[in-house]
Amino acid sequence: MGVLKIGVLASGRGTNLQAIIDAARDGRLQARVVVVISDKEQAYALQRAAKAGIPHFFINPGAYPSKDSYERVIVDILRQHEVELVCLAGYMRIVGPVMLETFPNQMMNIHPSLLPSFPGLHAQRQAVEYGVRFSGCTVHFVDEGVDTGPIILQAVVPVQQDDDEESLAARILEQEHRIYIEAIRLFQEGRLMVEGRRVIIN
Numbered sequence: 001m002g003v004l005k006i007g008v009l010a011s012g013r014g015t016n017l018q019a020i021i022d023a024a025r026d027g028r029l030q031a032r033v034v035v036v037i038s039d040k041e042q043a044y045a046l047q048r049a050a051k052a053g054i055p056h057f058f059i060n061p062g063a064y065p066s067k068d069s070y071e072r073v074i075v076d077i078l079r080q081h082e083v084e085l086v087c088l089a090g091y092m093r094i095v096g097p098v099m100l101e102t103f104p105n106q107m108m109n110i111h112p113s114l115l116p117s118f119p120g121l122h123a124q125r126q127a128v129e130y131g132v133r134f135s136g137c138t139v140h141f142v143d144e145g146v147d148t149g150p151i152i153l154q155a156v157v158p159v160q161q162d163d164d165e166e167s168l169a170a171r172i173l174e175q176e177h178r179i180y181i182e183a184i185r186l187f188q189e190g191r192l193m194v195e196g197r198r199v200i201i202n
């Protein structure tokens with residue numbers, strides 16, 4: 001098993017990206033982040049990539065006539081960098097067929113709830129407002145839906161009485177950073193097998 005080449009797509013601050021970069025750097029992962037792509041020019045994730053000396057690109061979706069043509073550009077960049085696993089890390093777009101067909105079961109996402117509860121935006125706020133006692137986070141393979149793909153790993157996080165969106169998000173984020181690394185490690189070791197909706201860990 002060689003060093004896994006990872007491409008990360010991010011739209012925001014990029015703490016999950018940083019966690020992956022750090023784990024790859026300090027040897028917890030046999031992997032290297034070879035490229036970072038963002039749909040937001042101001043995404044701090046791009047600065048993190050720059051600081052780490054990782055090639056990074058802002059691709060403006062508004063500059064393309066369709067999702068397909070935008071995603072073809074992304075796929076070209078990922079291919080040029082020989083990416084073997086795509087990690088979505090706070091990437092705020094629904095992935096279309098061009099990317100899905102290029103990277104079948106080679107694309108992961110992290111979501112801040114115990115899916116299938118609270119998919120979509122503001123998952124932590126949804127959890128607080130619903131009044132659940134436990135929430136958490138989920139790493140899953142990406143399919144055509146919103147946060148619907150086969151689940152790889154989950155971590156449970158208690159919701160406290162006085163939690164608001166921010167405090168719960170912070171507690172969940174610590175676990176995100178941990179299980180995203182763990183899921184990538186399982187992938188790198190060739191231990192994940194997708195059977196329908198289920199991911200078997202060998």
Ligand code: GRF
Pocket residue numbers: 010012013014015016017089090091110111112173176
């Ligand atoms: C995380 O909560 C992740 O689960 C969600 O978006 C947020 C991204 O945070 N998909 P960061 O940019 O990795 O700090």
